[in-house]
Amino acid sequence: MINEEDIAREKKRWEKETLSRRPYKENAKALLTGVDVDVDVLYTPDDIKDIDYNKDIGFPGEYPFTRGVYPSMYRGRLWTMRQYAGFDTPEESNKRYKYLIEQGNMGLSVAFDLPTQMGYDSDNEDIEEEVGRVGVAISTLKDMEVLFDGIPLDKVTTSFTINGIAAIILAMYVAIGDRSGIPREKIGGTIQNDILKEYAARGTYLYPPKPSLRLVTDAIEYCMNEVPRFNPISISGGHYRSGGASLIQEASFTLSNAIAYVESVLERGIDIDRFAPRLSFLFVNHCNLFEEVAKYRAARRIWARIMKERFKAKDQKSMMFRVYSAGCGDVLTHAEPENNIIRLTLMTLAGVLGGVQSYFTPAYDEAYEIPTEKTALLGLRTQQIIAYESGVTNTVDPLGGSYYIEHLTNRIEDEITKYMKHLEEKGNMVDLVEQGYIQSEMARIAFEKTKKKMSGEEVVVGVNKFESSGKKEKIQIHQPDLEVLEKRRNDVKQVKQDRDNEKVQQCLKDLKSAAEGTENLMPYLLETVKAYGSVEEIVTTLKQVFGEFQEPSF
């Protein structure tokens, strides 16, 4: 039997008699959290004496899911190793997808170019320099038909990294499914569709927050009724983190946004357990293994309690914090890029020990060039070595029960809860992004963090400490192919010429009047995309009703 009082007394004695004989760094801080969390030199059972194991930690696959959302975790099934890439035209991407499917890959991932994400067609001359640069360009349903030509939508699942126009992309995916005669209940996939984070990080917002939230909610409601296997939102904290937010902010903003989305759906009179099981999350990792692991454990516990206690969910699935995770690009350095391989390994390990559902390891050369096939493969290999050689998958939540991890999980949970409460007192997340509060909170921490890196207070090996005089790798930028641009322009113009333009105009008119009311806009979007109305035409129409967002001054 452990007697905590004895241990506390013994620890004091140990500090005096033994620890004091050796000098040590007195004030280690958990720097990466962005809040000053003191780290003790040693943890003992005394630090976790207030934990009620059954209530606070419990068993995997059961409330409050601290140890994991599934009972056997990776013993049952490994996490999904999902790699993310974009190619400039629908034709090129289609070829790549077919190759991946031949290799047995049934999870596709689509990255879009910036014009598509921002609601511009490829034939708009104002944005010509960006067409096809960071992903595939999609302007009309025709492009989507080419992208998924010959791909069985009932057998693959597709993850779309899309936000501002997420509802339009969802409509297009449903449309190609309808046209190939696949029942809607067999179509599976994910749209990111998390607009609230776009205002403070990533930046692909189109309208002000309120009407944007309505579109997000429309997609959630529509999926629930029409395409039940589709994940209508991936609530993302990773972009805040990559933009310089702290670990506490990443989790707090994300969970607070999740609450805003849930409330928005509930306002329509929909039962929590009808849509909550389809909500999923996205976080990224830094190299501080224990903090990251504790973050996932804390987030699972907080989300489970919010869903059960605040929203009165009854279905266990509604309480599960399912998370897609990735290495954070912010941590990667341009100097001595091979060091990134080690960083990415630590970050991947953090995700796996944290019990995530899918993981993306970026390529180590991402900071200065478009990853080659070799460096992209290395990302996948990192995951495979951890999965098959390290043994960390053999037992569920192997760090659970560590005095430090349990203490840190509690501590991070407290900090997140405190910060969420602070945000809630300030207002709801929609108002807070409208006023620029979240943006300035994030910029404040990002500024401090960057300063710490520049001063060397936060160590970056090879950059601000142990610098080598070796020369840097050259930054290489993929220059757009003028032929690609020309082809895109012609293709889009051709579609706009060949379609029934009267019908498109009618669809846009109907969409506009529906937008002026309160109806769910998904059926109108579906009709418009089926008539080959373009992304830009739809966005322009909706901007007429919703307006545009003016970023608060900084």
Next chain:
Amino acid sequence: MGKQSIRVLLAKPGLDGHDRGAKFLARALRDAGMEVIYTGLHQKIPQIVVSALQEDVDVVGLSILSGSYLRLTEKFFAECKKRGLSDPLVLVGGTIAEDDYPKLKEMGVDGIFGVETDIDDIIKFIREHVQLER
């Protein structure tokens, strides 16, 4: 000239949403005693040039992380010519390939600052060059 401090316009042309660097620089330059106007995301080139004229700035900084810096910078100088903006110090920052530095300089860019640039280098560069021109 009656001006108390160096005036800087920091702009985000194009469609990329990476504003961490621009926001950091805005703060750091303010801390260094400069007046900074930050345009916000997704600015069209003509808007940027008009702001530079209206605000009578000494420095224009273009922050571009989408890789489209050549075309956007070219458009910027064409617009400057059209609207008669000739004197500011022009800086470009972001992910820029070293091989393209000569091309940018040829267009008229005064300073290029890539990723992992020391902030003090930028401050020093601005102070030296703006004072020289006054």
